[in-house]
Amino acid sequence: MSKLAFGLLNGVAWGTVLALLSSGLNVVFGLMGTVNVAHGSLYMFGAYLAWICFSFLDSFWLSLIVSPLTVGLVGVSIGLLLKPVRKDSILTVLGTFGITLVLQGSALVLWGGTPRRVPLPFDSTFSLFGTGYSFYRIFVALVSGLVLYCLWFLVERTKFGLRLRASREDPELSSAIGIPVFNLFLLGFALGGALAGLSGALIAPLVSLTPGMGLRIFAIVFLIVIIGGLGKIWRSVVVAIYFSVFRGLASVFLDSTKGLILTFSLALLVILINPRILGRSSANANGS
Amino acid sequence: MKDSGTSLTRRSLLKGVMAGGLSLVAGGFSSFLGYSNSPITIGLQAELTGGLATYGYWHLKSARAAVKRINAEGGIDGRKVRLVHEDTETDPTTGSRKMKRLILKKGAEFVIGSQHSGVCLASLPVSRRFSVPYFPIGEATEITGSEGHEYVFRLNCSVEAHAEAGYRWIMENLGTSWSVVYADYAMGQSAVEEWGSRLETRGGRIVGKIAVPQGTDDFGPYLQKVDPEQSDVLVIILYGPDALACLRRSAEMGLSDELALFGNTGSVEALDINFSGAEGLWSITNYPRRLKGTPDELMSVNRDFRDMVGINPWGRGPKGRIVDASHFWVPWEVVNLLKEAIEAVGWEGNRDHSRLIEYLEGVNIPGSLDYPQGDKYIRGVDHQGFHSQYIQRVEGGKLEIETELPPEYSEYKPNADQ
Numbered sequence: 001m002s003k004l005a006f007g008l009l010n011g012v013a014w015g016t017v018l019a020l021l022s023s024g025l026n027v028v029f030g031l032m033g034t035v036n037v038a039h040g041s042l043y044m045f046g047a048y049l050a051w052i053c054f055s056f057l058d059s060f061w062l063s064l065i066v067s068p069l070t071v072g073l074v075g076v077s078i079g080l081l082l083k084p085v086r087k088d089s090i091l092t093v094l095g096t097f098g099i100t101l102v103l104q105g106s107a108l109v110l111w112g113g114t115p116r117r118v119p120l121p122f123d124s125t126f127s128l129f130g131t132g133y134s135f136y137r138i139f140v141a142l143v144s145g146l147v148l149y150c151l152w153f154l155v156e157r158t159k160f161g162l163r164l165r166a167s168r169e170d171p172e173l174s175s176a177i178g179i180p181v182f183n184l185f186l187l188g189f190a191l192g193g194a195l196a197g198l199s200g201a202l203i204a205p206l207v208s209l210t211p212g213m214g215l216r217i218f219a220i221v222f223l224i225v226i227i228g229g230l231g232k233i234w235r236s237v238v239v240a241i242y243f244s245v246f247r248g249l250a251s252v253f254l255d256s257t258k259g260l261i262l263t264f265s266l267a268l269l270v271i272l273i274n275p276r277i278l279g280r281s282s283a284n285a286n287g288s
Numbered sequence: 289m290k291d292s293g294t295s296l297t298r299r300s301l302l303k304g305v306m307a308g309g310l311s312l313v314a315g316g317f318s319s320f321l322g323y324s325n326s327p328i329t330i331g332l333q334a335e336l337t338g339g340l341a342t343y344g345y346w347h348l349k350s351a352r353a354a355v356k357r358i359n360a361e362g363g364i365d366g367r368k369v370r371l372v373h374e375d376t377e378t379d380p381t382t383g384s385r386k387m388k389r390l391i392l393k394k395g396a397e398f399v400i401g402s403q404h405s406g407v408c409l410a411s412l413p414v415s416r417r418f419s420v421p422y423f424p425i426g427e428a429t430e431i432t433g434s435e436g437h438e439y440v441f442r443l444n445c446s447v448e449a450h451a452e453a454g455y456r457w458i459m460e461n462l463g464t465s466w467s468v469v470y471a472d473y474a475m476g477q478s479a480v481e482e483w484g485s486r487l488e489t490r491g492g493r494i495v496g497k498i499a500v501p502q503g504t505d506d507f508g509p510y511l512q513k514v515d516p517e518q519s520d521v522l523v524i525i526l527y528g529p530d531a532l533a534c535l536r537r538s539a540e541m542g543l544s545d546e547l548a549l550f551g552n553t554g555s556v557e558a559l560d561i562n563f564s565g566a567e568g569l570w571s572i573t574n575y576p577r578r579l580k581g582t583p584d585e586l587m588s589v590n591r592d593f594r595d596m597v598g599i600n601p602w603g604r605g606p607k608g609r610i611v612d613a614s615h616f617w618v619p620w621e622v623v624n625l626l627k628e629a630i631e632a633v634g635w636e637g638n639r640d641h642s643r644l645i646e647y648l649e650g651v652n653i654p655g656s657l658d659y660p661q662g663d664k665y666i667r668g669v670d671h672q673g674f675h676s677q678y679i680q681r682v683e684g685g686k687l688e689i690e691t692e693l694p695p696e697y698s699e700y701k702p703n704a705d706q
Contacts, residue, residue: 003512010508105337112609113341114558115529117536125540131512132542207505208529212339216503248509256472256499256510 002129007252009128011245013137016144017203019240021217022224023151023233024195028075030231031155031168032188034086037096038078040218041103042193046071046200047209048107051116060121060205067201068194075193079186086185100215107211115208140202147198151191152233164188165231227270243267327370328363328630330355330623331396333387333411335403338378339502339528342558343403345609346597346616347425348373351400353596354623364627365634372396376407383407387414397638400622401425403615405475415439421641423622425615427553428478432672433703439641440706441648441666443625443673444574444618447475449698450552451482453677454572455490457693462548462570463520464492469510469534470525472499479525479552495519504530507537516546524569527554539565553614560610562685569682570690575661576678577603577613581689583676586655586662593620593660603687617661624658625651664695670702 021043028036050063085091125132155161167174167181175181228236250259332351334344355371372394376383383402390396398421402408405428415422416437423441424431429448470476484494495518500510526534538544551571576582579601582590603611633643650668653659664675674695680687
């Protein structure tokens, strides 16, 4: 019983960070219509910035501001680079994949392949069903939840969000009525990048930092966005938490590979049962 | 025709043409036979990108240093040595393709590497197909076991050799009930089988075998399966970022307070272990990270060896990079072993490979600047090398050598006859 409870709570805590990272991709993919394969590498870059802040400026907390700002700017640069091809989905995938390789290679050259670590900002732990659990994990879950709520508010309840969604639905009509579509495209990339940077900084004290960490997580995040539905922030959150909890529990009660197969099979089943998930979501991106 | 300005006559022209023709024929013939005075080409399969990029970085430095030293001293049998390398990207499919490239495009006559067992296993058929001697560094037992062949030699210990040397030490010093967390791929599966079977044969018990996918960030669900009341030791068979993540989570969950922790070679390899979660971790290694841990008789040659590769006495190189101490010496030693073998048998080209192989089978290698890791031998029957291993412990954020396990401790029953 305690294993089940631990798995549930731990899954929710991890799921919220995964949801935060997915939401960044969802903004760019779901709301801007661009598959940013470099999203995982932006997350990696955010995590390394946290390591730099800790190692050279002696302040991990600073990275919670530096990472989203810096990675947000990198996101804008990616948006600018993609300007000539942004209407061609194949070329944007290829372009952002190239950017992934550049970012990953640069990280390897700059910081080497040695896994880096950032110490936990809070050393203290509490007993969760008889197992030690760091307070920092709870902090990460709370911050992620708060940022996700703010993002939902921004996209669903503000004029900015309305314009963002409108420019995705019908760019030409939006442009005709005076919405600056390309500027919104850049802002979308900035927002997506900032969310990736923040996720990376938040997670840095909990994982080992390597240049390949972004590419590894991208497949999961992409799947979460697809199943959750493009442009649907809260549905992505639910899928991310499902994924994290289910995979965690499956790993406790089955062996790791079977757990992973079962988790992905169920996800695949959802897509097979509802194959129109992608099209329907993009057609009705109302954020339900 | 005579010209005061030149000495070109019909006779001299004919002489020149004949001489040129003869040298072309002779050159072509000797090249056909595989003999020439051209440089000897050694290939290196290195993980320069991907999960094992730290290893490849050092392997390349080590091989380059060895080649530089040999060339500065006149080469091998008067022939220069040329090192060519390819990046496997830590991927078996790419690694095998790069092996072909090393042989077919870059003319490698011998190939060293890779560190990744999956890459090595995928490259073994390429080595056999093109009859190119191959010196893999990956540790999976099968490389010199069921999958090995006559062209394959491994100088460093296999997973089975680590298990053979280490299991008794753990049983005698740490405990007989183990929970094992292992990487769910060739190396990890091979290791858990080797360690586990030996423990159980001697009356020990595996409480739990916990497979973890590569690249796991959240170890919580996996470490939950560890039962501290039933186990004495948590054996960690992981490498790089996974090992680091596992150690940190073990500390957070309080497991490191309740159990002794023991890691395979990869668990501390090239990692900064100066953090509370790693404190007290025992592990097995082929070579001490810090010069201080080297046996006295090898101290002087190792100081020189480290200087030539660019590693300080604390095991760090340029920009503070931490060396993969357990394996970085292998390319250096293989290059030197090739020099020794080529000169001993008078190897001139690929046609002489069989004589070179015969020489290597059962060769005894004394510790020296050529072989700074120490005394070792290659078993003739399966081409597996055996050497001293060390038990080390993280104390005060540093790796301290606790004991040396001599080569004979590692020797296990051969699994194949090459």
